[in-house]
Amino acid sequence: MRRKLAAGNWKMNGTGNALSELAELAQQVSPGDAETLICPPATLLFPACERMRGTPIVIGAQDCNSEDAGAFTGDISAPMIADSGASYVIVGHSERREGYGETDATVAAKTRAAWRAGLTAIICIGESGDDRAADKTLDIIADQLAGSVPDTATGENTVIAYEPIWAIGTGKVPSLDQIIEVHDFIRNSLITRFGAPQGTAIRLLYGGSVKPSNAAEIFTAENVDGALVGGASLKAADFTPIIKALSQS
Numbered sequence: 001m002r003r004k005l006a007a008g009n010w011k012m013n014g015t016g017n018a019l020s021e022l023a024e025l026a027q028q029v030s031p032g033d034a035e036t037l038i039c040p041p042a043t044l045l046f047p048a049c050e051r052m053r054g055t056p057i058v059i060g061a062q063d064c065n066s067e068d069a070g071a072f073t074g075d076i077s078a079p080m081i082a083d084s085g086a087s088y089v090i091v092g093h094s095e096r097r098e099g100y101g102e103t104d105a106t107v108a109a110k111t112r113a114a115w116r117a118g119l120t121a122i123i124c125i126g127e128s129g130d131d132r133a134a135d136k137t138l139d140i141i142a143d144q145l146a147g148s149v150p151d152t153a154t155g156e157n158t159v160i161a162y163e164p165i166w167a168i169g170t171g172k173v174p175s176l177d178q179i180i181e182v183h184d185f186i187r188n189s190l191i192t193r194f195g196a197p198q199g200t201a202i203r204l205l206y207g208g209s210v211k212p213s214n215a216a217e218i219f220t221a222e223n224v225d226g227a228l229v230g231g232a233s234l235k236a237a238d239f240t241p242i243i244k245a246l247s248q249s
């Protein structure tokens with residue numbers, strides 16, 4: 001059985017007073033709910049971990065360098081993230097692939113760095129609107145899986161987030177059939193590559209304009225094990241109903 005995961009990606013949002021939003025969320029989530037993860041900006045990793053100790057909420061980072069230390073001004077490493085008390089890191093988000101030229105090879109190297117530090121990597125993949133219009137979605141997904149997911153991925157060290165780029169922050173969501181098609185394709189690809197035990201154990205998240213109003217329908221898909229939520233994770237009042245819908249699915 002895969003444990004459901006509700007993950008919030010705060011992106012470049014949140015200063016110190018956002019910690020009160022986290023505290024509010026912690027009051028709403030109970031240990032029997034889906035696993036709940038918040039990925040705040042790097043400046044909040046240490047205080048967020050501190051505030052969430054003893055609550056069911058776990059903390060992750062939004063990116064890491066592929067090296068463990070060195071002359072990389074402005075970057076943070078996976079060992080630094082682990083040192084903060086965080087247990088996850090998002091890698092290969094489309095905003096980093098597109099905005100910072102990250103390739104599949106970069107994402108695979110970051111994933112291996114995350115693993116060396118004992119972190120679980122949330123590897124993001126997803127097609128652009130043009131790719132979908134050209135009917136290339138599954139080819140793109142296959143390429144990204146092959147290039148971004150290293151060979152020793154397991155259900156423990158890896159989560160895969162399918163985030164169609166055209167659905168991120170747009171209010172547009174793929175149809176349930178489209179979500180099912182891609183998630184089933186990812187599941188079958190993982191089973192073919194890693195064998196049934198690991199291929200079945202790796203959790204698959206859907207991301208892109210998940211809201212309280214559409215979450216329950218998305219979570220009916222068998223191979224959707226949770227969500228990676230942007231905008232709707234910033235407020236406890238929005239994220240809580242998504243977590244509850246997942247917990248009841």
Ligand SMILES: O=C(CO)COP(=O)(O)O
Pocket residue numbers: 009093163167168169170171207208209210228229230231232
């Ligand atoms: O990019 C996302 C999460 O990583 C999705 O963002 P939105 O939920 O704001 O569309």
